[in-house]
Amino acid sequence: MNTRFTGIELGPPIEVFALQKAFVDDTYENKVNLTIGAYRTNEGKPWVLPVVRKVEKSLAADDLQNHEYLPVLGLEAFSEAATSMLLGATSPVIAQGRAFGIQSLSGTGALRVAAEFFSRILHYDTFYYSKPSWENHRLVFTNGGFKNAREYTYWDEKTHNIDLEGMLRDLRDAPKNAVIILHSCAHNPTGCDPTPEQWTKIADVIQEKQLFPLFDSAYQGFASGDLDKDAYAVRMFAERGIEFICTQSFAKNFGLYNERVGNIVFVLADTKEIVQIKSQLTLIIRGMYSNPPNHGARIVATVLRNPELFEEWKDHIRTMSSRIKQMRVGLHHRLLNVGTPGRWDHIIQQIGMFSYTGLTEKQVQHLRDHYHIYMLRSGRINMCGLNENNLDYVANAINETIKLFPEAQNDCTC
Numbered sequence: 001m002n003t004r005f006t007g008i009e010l011g012p013p014i015e016v017f018a019l020q021k022a023f024v025d026d027t028y029e030n031k032v033n034l035t036i037g038a039y040r041t042n043e044g045k046p047w048v049l050p051v052v053r054k055v056e057k058s059l060a061a062d063d064l065q066n067h068e069y070l071p072v073l074g075l076e077a078f079s080e081a082a083t084s085m086l087l088g089a090t091s092p093v094i095a096q097g098r099a100f101g102i103q104s105l106s107g108t109g110a111l112r113v114a115a116e117f118f119s120r121i122l123h124y125d126t127f128y129y130s131k132p133s134w135e136n137h138r139l140v141f142t143n144g145g146f147k148n149a150r151e152y153t154y155w156d157e158k159t160h161n162i163d164l165e166g167m168l169r170d171l172r173d174a175p176k177n178a179v180i181i182l183h184s185c186a187h188n189p190t191g192c193d194p195t196p197e198q199w200t201k202i203a204d205v206i207q208e209k210q211l212f213p214l215f216d217s218a219y220q221g222f223a224s225g226d227l228d229k230d231a232y233a234v235r236m237f238a239e240r241g242i243e244f245i246c247t248q249s250f251a252k253n254f255g256l257y258n259e260r261v262g263n264i265v266f267v268l269a270d271t272k273e274i275v276q277i278k279s280q281l282t283l284i285i286r287g288m289y290s291n292p293p294n295h296g297a298r299i300v301a302t303v304l305r306n307p308e309l310f311e312e313w314k315d316h317i318r319t320m321s322s323r324i325k326q327m328r329v330g331l332h333h334r335l336l337n338v339g340t341p342g343r344w345d346h347i348i349q350q351i352g353m354f355s356y357t358g359l360t361e362k363q364v365q366h367l368r369d370h371y372h373i374y375m376l377r378s379g380r381i382n383m384c385g386l387n388e389n390n391l392d393y394v395a396n397a398i399n400e401t402i403k404l405f406p407e408a409q410n411d412c413t414c
């Protein structure tokens with residue numbers, strides 16, 4: 001039978017989901033999944049945060065809850081609370097009415113709406129993302145209408161640290177109005193964030209060259225266990241009077257991956273354009289998915305607005321981030337103990353969910369084929385995939401693999 005769909009090119013697989021599937025299909029008993037960015041307990045299980053469960057139960061029992069549509073820009077109580085969490089409850093930009101948020105479909109949806117807003121409404125056509133970055137930035141912004149995708153230097157392969165001079169040079173060369181995507185904390189995949197002094201230099205160039213910063217905040221609270229610390233860069237930009245957008249995800253810090261809870265925060269120099277901006281965002285969202293879902297945003301709003309629940313949640317964040325830190329120490333210790341060639345300090349120096357191990361593609365392939373340990377081609381591992389039961393196995397496997405293929409440069413200093 002004839003079909004008009006003949007000749008469609010096969011799209012390339014998305015690495016992280018392809019690996020996830022390969023892992024699930026793998027029948028080996030001691031397999032280890034260090035791929036997808038999701039929290040796991042020490043038993044290797046997903047964790048529904050107890051405070052989330054509690055709120056879900058109370059929402060289910062609340063007869064006043066219904067399934068009516070939310071407004072196009074989402075649940076205001078959620079967006080206000082999320083904006084305040086990002087900028088700080090006493091933020092002057094909030095007090096002055098210069099900041100607002102709108103609900104989005106998690107972090108990715110926030111980025112997609114922001115991209116379309118920039119390209120269609122402000123006619124910006126060039127964006128920069130770090131090299132390396134979360135692999136979806138390029139696709140989302142290109143689909144959002146941007147014509148020119150460019151990378152700025154971020155990572156120094158030799159020192160395994162941020163190449164700040166390279167980054168500043170690339171930003172200085174960027175055209176006016178280029179959108180610069182910055183990871184607000186826990187840089188994915190390197191786990192290496194700029195220091196406060198480095199952030200100041202980045203802000204100087206952005207201001208001087210009239211670039212537009214877009215902060216991607218997917219891990220607030222997850223990096224250090226402290227919401228305020230993890231918002232340092234965003235709040236510093238706000239304090240300096242720089243206009244920016246910040247896309248927030250609540251997937252990781254609330255464990256609400258499949259509920260798609262996100263927020264787009266606008267920080268403006270002036271309040272008088274807010275009505276017009278919101279009207280254009282309304283048209284973009286109306287024509288894209290009409291309005292966002294309720295469940296996850298309602299949970300987050302309930303927790304952030306209730307002091308007791310908020311404290312409980314902050315405790316959960318500390319539990320998650322400290323387990324990750326323990327795994328960093330545990331892996332580092334074991335790699336040294338078994339005499340793994342190279343320096344491994346970066347494992348304990350990097351922050352957030354991921355470690356950029358410095359393992360080469362060949363070593364990564366061997367770890368998968370021989371030991372059933374799954375990680376991204378780039379050598380990025382999700383620290384949450386490690387636990388007391390598999391740390392020895394993973395450290396031994398890395399040691400044996402490096403000795404078999406001794407080409408890695410592991411002298412990381414981040």
Ligand SMILES: Cc1ncc(COP(=O)(O)O)c(C=O)c1O
Nearest residue numbers: 037106107108134188218249251
């Ligand atoms: C840097 C970064 N930005 C954004 C996201 C978006 O995540 P989500 O769409 O699940 O909120 C992720 C998820 O892994 C990420 O790592």
